[in-house]
Amino acid sequence: MNKYTLTLYVTGESKKSKKAIKNLMNLCKKVTFDTYSLEIVDTLKNPVRAEKAGVIATPTLVKESPLPVKRIIGDLSSEEKILSSLDFPPVPERDSTEGK
Amino acid sequence: MKILDKNDGEKVEDDSPINCYERDEVDESQISKATVIFSEDGNIIFWSKTAERIFGWTAREVAGKPFSFILYRQFSEVFHKEVMIPTLQNEPVGIAQFTILLGVRKDGGRIQLSISADRWSFDGKKSVVVYFKGIKECDTNMHRYESANFNLLKLMEQNVFEGITIVDKTGMVVYMNHATEILLNRKSEDLIGNYFGLPMVTGKYINIEIIKPDRSVRNVEMRSAEVIYKGEKAYFISLRDVTEKEILKAKLEELAFRDKLTGLFNRSGFMFLAEQQIKYAKRIRHDNSRCEMPDVAMLFIDVDGLKYVNDNFGHKRGDSLLCTVAKLQTNTFR
Numbered sequence: 057m058n059k060y061t062l063t064l065y066v067t068g069e070s071k072k073s074k075k076a077i078k079n080l081m082n083l084c085k086k087v088t089f090d091t092y093s094l095e096i097v098d099t100l101k102n103p104v105r106a107e108k109a110g111v112i113a114t115p116t117l118v119k120e121s122p123l124p125v126k127r128i129i130g131d132l133s134s135e136e137k138i139l140s141s142l143d144f145p146p147v148p149e150r151d152s153t154e155g156k
Numbered sequence: 157m158k159i160l161d162k163n164d165g166e167k168v169e170d171d172s173p174i175n176c177y178e179r180d181e182v183d184e185s186q187i188s189k190a191t192v193i194f195s196e197d198g199n200i201i202f203w204s205k206t207a208e209r210i211f212g213w214t215a216r217e218v219a220g221k222p223f224s225f226i227l228y229r230q231f232s233e234v235f236h237k238e239v240m241i242p243t244l245q246n247e248p249v250g251i252a253q254f255t256i257l258l259g260v261r262k263d264g265g266r267i268q269l270s271i272s273a274d275r276w277s278f279d280g281k282k283s284v285v286v287y288f289k290g291i292k293e294c295d296t297n298m299h300r301y302e303s304a305n306f307n308l309l310k311l312m313e314q315n316v317f318e319g320i321t322i323v324d325k326t327g328m329v330v331y332m333n334h335a336t337e338i339l340l341n342r343k344s345e346d347l348i349g350n351y352f353g354l355p356m357v358t359g360k361y362i363n364i365e366i367i368k369p370d371r372s373v374r375n376v377e378m379r380s381a382e383v384i385y386k387g388e389k390a391y392f393i394s395l396r397d398v399t400e401k402e403i404l405k406a407k408l409e410e411l412a413f414r415d416k417l418t419g420l421f422n423r424s425g426f427m428f429l430a431e432q433q434i435k436y437a438k439r440i441r442h443d444n445s446r447c448e449m450p451d452v453a454m455l456f457i458d459v460d461g462l463k464y465v466n467d468n469f470g471h472k473r474g475d476s477l478l479c480t481v482a483k484l485q486t487n488t489f490r
Contacts, residue, residue, distance in 0.1 A: 112367055114364065
C-alpha cells in the first residue's frame with residue numbers, strides 16, 4: 057500500500073488556518089490511519105520551508121507522495137473533491153454498529 | 157572513451173562520459189519518448205536524439221550533468237527520492253512508474269513530462285533508464301495573443317486591476333496577468349510552470365493568504381471557475397487583495413461594538429456576544445443531554461453613586477471612575 061505524505065502549509069493562527077486544520081483533521085479521521093503521514097507547517101515560523109516547496113498561498117495542502125505531487129488550495133471544506141484530487145482511496149462506509 | 161561524432165559520424169576520442177551515441181542508426185524523429193540514462197550518482201550518461209529534440213540540449217552539453225540540470229528545481233528532490241532511489245533498489249514503486257514532472261528546456265521554457273523508469277546495467281554499472289515524454293509546453297510568453305481580439309486582450313491584460321491566473325488541471329500556473337504580478341510581487345516568468353494549487357471551491361469567494369517574497373502576508377479573496385483553456389480543463393482564478401478592507405472591517409467592528417471611553421463592549425457588542433453564547437450553550441446541551449449546568453448565566457454590575465461623583469467632582473472624575481471600574485472588570489473576567 058502506498059503511504060501518503062501530506063503537508064499542510066498555514067499562516068500563523070488565522071481563522072483560515074484554524075479552519076483548514078480542523079477540516080483536514082476531520083478528513084483524516086475518515087481515512088485509514090496507517091496510509092498517511094501528515095505535517096503542518098506554519099509559514100510564519102518556518103518561511104524557508106514554504107519557499108523551498110514553492111508555496112505562495114495558504115492554506116495549501118501538498119501531497120508529496122505517492123507521485124504525482126499534488127497541491128490544493130483553500131480551507132479544505134470540500135471533502136469529496138479533496139479525496140479525489142489527491143487520489144485517495146474512497147473512504148469506506150463505517151459500520152453503523154461500530155463502537156456500540 | 158569512444159563516441160560517434162554528431163556531425164560527420166566518424167569515431168573520435170573524447171573524454172565525454174557518453175560512450176554510446178549512435179545517432180544515425182535509428183530515426184528518432186518517429187519516437188515520441190526520449191531515453192536518458194543516469195548513472196547511480198544521478199549524472200547523465202546517455203542522451204538520445206529525442207531527448208535533444210524535447211529539451212534542446214545536445215548530448216555533449218548534458219554529458220555528466222546531474223538530473224537537476226534538466227528538471228525544474230522543485231522536482232529534483234522528488235525525482236531523486238521517488239524515482240532514482242526506488243528504481244536502483246529494485247523496488248516496485250520505481251519500476252515503470254508513470255508520473256508527471258516539469259522539465260527545463262535549453263531556451264528556458266518549461267515542459268510537462270510524463271516519465272517511466274527502470275533499472276539498467278550500463279557498461280556493467282548500475283544505472284537508471286528514464287523514458288521522458290513531453291506532454292505539453294508551458295506558455296511562458298503571455299503576450300503572444302493569437303486571436304483576432306489582440307488589442308482587447310492586451311488592454312485587459314494591462315488594465316484589469318484584479319489578479320487573473322489560469323492553472324491547468326494539475327494546479328500549475330499557465331497564465332497570469334500583470335495585476336497578479338503586482339499582487340504577488342513576483343514575475344510571471346518565475347511563476348508560470350510553478351504549482352499554485354488546485355482550487356477546491358468554485359463559483360464563490362474564499363479567503364486565502366498570499367506570502368510575498370519579503371515574507372509579508374496579504375489577505376486575498378480568491379474566486380475560481382472551471383474553464384476550457386487551450387482545449388483542456390483548467391481553472392480561471394481571480395485574486396483580490398482585501399488586506400486593507402479587512403483591517404478597516406476590524407476597525408469598524410471595534411467602533412461599532414465597543415465603548416470609546418472604557419473599551420468595554422457597548423449594547424451592540426453585548427447583544428452580538430450574548431446571542432453567540434446562547435447559541436453555544438444550546439449546542440452544548442444538545443450534544444450532551446446529561447449536562448446539568450445551566451445554559452447561560454448573566455451577571456449585572458452597576459456603579460452606585462456615579463451621579464454624585466459627576467455632580468461634585470466633575471464629569472472628568474466620573475469618566476475616570478468608569479474607566480477604573482472597566483479596568484477592574486477586564487482584569488477579572490475573560
